[in-house]
Amino acid sequence: MTLFLPRNTWPIYLLLKVLTNSAVLNLIEADELLQFNSAHEAAEFYPGYFLIGSDGGGEAFAIGKASGNFVLTPYIGHDEETPIIVGRTWTEFLDYLQSEYC
Numbered sequence: 001m002t003l004f005l006p007r008n009t010w011p012i013y014l015l016l017k018v019l020t021n022s023a024v025l026n027l028i029e030a031d032e033l034l035q036f037n038s039a040h041e042a043a044e045f046y047p048g049y050f051l052i053g054s055d056g057g058g059e060a061f062a063i064g065k066a067s068g069n070f071v072l073t074p075y076i077g078h079d080e081e082t083p084i085i086v087g088r089t090w091t092e093f094l095d096y097l098q099s100e101y102c
Helices: 007-021 030-039 090-101
Strands: 049-054 059-064 070-074 084-087
């Protein structure tokens, strides 16, 4: 099925799609991001990254502070080699989420 939706509606569509497909995708609310990073000790365990969510399967979504790239990296065993770039822009990141979770 081809889907044509305005990009600004994709987060809502992705949430609904994830809920109906029972997939797990957890992007953290903007006002909870600092607390989420603090709780996961991001400064110590994910230096250079800002955590923004999880795939529900042991991997974190993050943004590289220097590059601005969206990455997927393991919660356990993260090092400078493990992050996988899943988008260089917000639009590319949304495209990735749609392809993987919808």
